[in-house]
Amino acid sequence: MELEIAPMTVKDLEEVLEIEIDSFSFPWSRNSFYTEITGNGYSYYLVCRLKDSKKIIGYGGIWTLFDEAHITTLAVHSLYRQAGIGTLIITRLIKNSLQKGAQKVFLEVRDSNREARNLYEKLQFKVIGKRKNYYLDEDALVMMRDFIETETDIKGSVSLCPDNH
Numbered sequence: 435m436e437l438e439i440a441p442m443t444v445k446d447l448e449e450v451l452e453i454e455i456d457s458f459s460f461p462w463s464r465n466s467f468y469t470e471i472t473g474n475g476y477s478y479y480l481v482c483r484l485k486d487s488k489k490i491i492g493y494g495g496i497w498t499l500f501d502e503a504h505i506t507t508l509a510v511h512s513l514y515r516q517a518g519i520g521t522l523i524i525t526r527l528i529k530n531s532l533q534k535g536a537q538k539v540f541l542e543v544r545d546s547n548r549e550a551r552n553l554y555e556k557l558q559f560k561v562i563g564k565r566k567n568y569y570l571d572e573d574a575l576v577m578m579r580d581f582i583e584t585e586t587d588i589k590g591s592v593s594l595c596p597d598n599h
């Protein structure tokens with residue numbers, strides 16, 4: 435499966451929203467994505483496409499504010515999960531933030547979201563707290579990875595950053 439990664443543009447939003455609606459019980463609106471990619475100078479959003487058909491099969495976003503970054507969203511089309519695409523997207527997001535000077539990366543995840551928690555734990559994120567009722571129907575776990583000591587892991591490692599996709 436040959437893939438390409440590119441910054442998310444307004445033209446991508448229809449396909450992104452299809453995955454969003456299928457992936458989350460409280461999906462973001464088109465306007466939320468639109469604002470993020472056109473009006474937020476701190477954000478970086480990516481899409482992952484199949485090289486041949488150009489079909490979007492995943493996306494993610496991150497904010498970088500000085501030495502801290504915050505992953506805002508991540509989703510992979512249900513037919514293409516468990517093939518390393520989530521790892522690929524998040525790794526690219528984090529690399530971008532580290533290049534801008536981030537040292538710590540934060541995210542929120544549903545307590546019950548075993549798939550995502552496993553993914554983040556595999557990338558050495560640790561639970562550092564909880565936000566009560568963050569998702570209206572459930573608490574969020576706050577996870578963080580501190581790259582000050584382990585920066586080279588993600589900047590240099592082939593296994594964490596499959597640039598060949």
Ligand SMILES: CC(C)(COP(=O)(O)OP(=O)(O)OC[C@H]1O[C@@H](n2cnc3c(N)ncnc32)[C@H](O)[C@@H]1OP(=O)(O)O)[C@@H](O)C(=O)NCCC(=O)NCCS
Nearest residue numbers: 457508509510515516517518519520521543549550552553
């Ligand atoms: C979470 C999500 C992005 C993972 O994407 P993915 O492309 O399937 O992830 P990867 O293939 O890169 O998997 C990486 C690791 O995640 C974990 N993981 C992924 N899917 C899993 C599953 N169904 N069950 C358990 N662990 C799983 C595993 O640790 C996996 O490593 P392994 O393959 O060595 O076992 C995807 O399941 C998704 O889009 N879910 C719906 C949206 C969502 O919950 N987003 C996260 C919001 S915080």
